[in-house]
Amino acid sequence: MSTFVQFDVNAAQAASDHAPLAPAGDGGAA
Structure with missing residues (x-):
């Protein structure tokens, strides 16, 4: 599980680096 996180x-x-427009929060929620 840790690896997945x-x-x-x-x-x-x-x-985020590729699309700075997208907030990092989105990735965290995913």
């Missing part, structure tokens, strides 16, 4: 955080960070 870590991956989600990494994905959110990458998405």
Whole structure:
């Protein structure tokens, strides 16, 4: 489970870098 959470955080960070318009909160909620 921890691995999944870590991956989600990494994905959110990458998405934020790719699309700064999208808030990081969206990734965290996912």
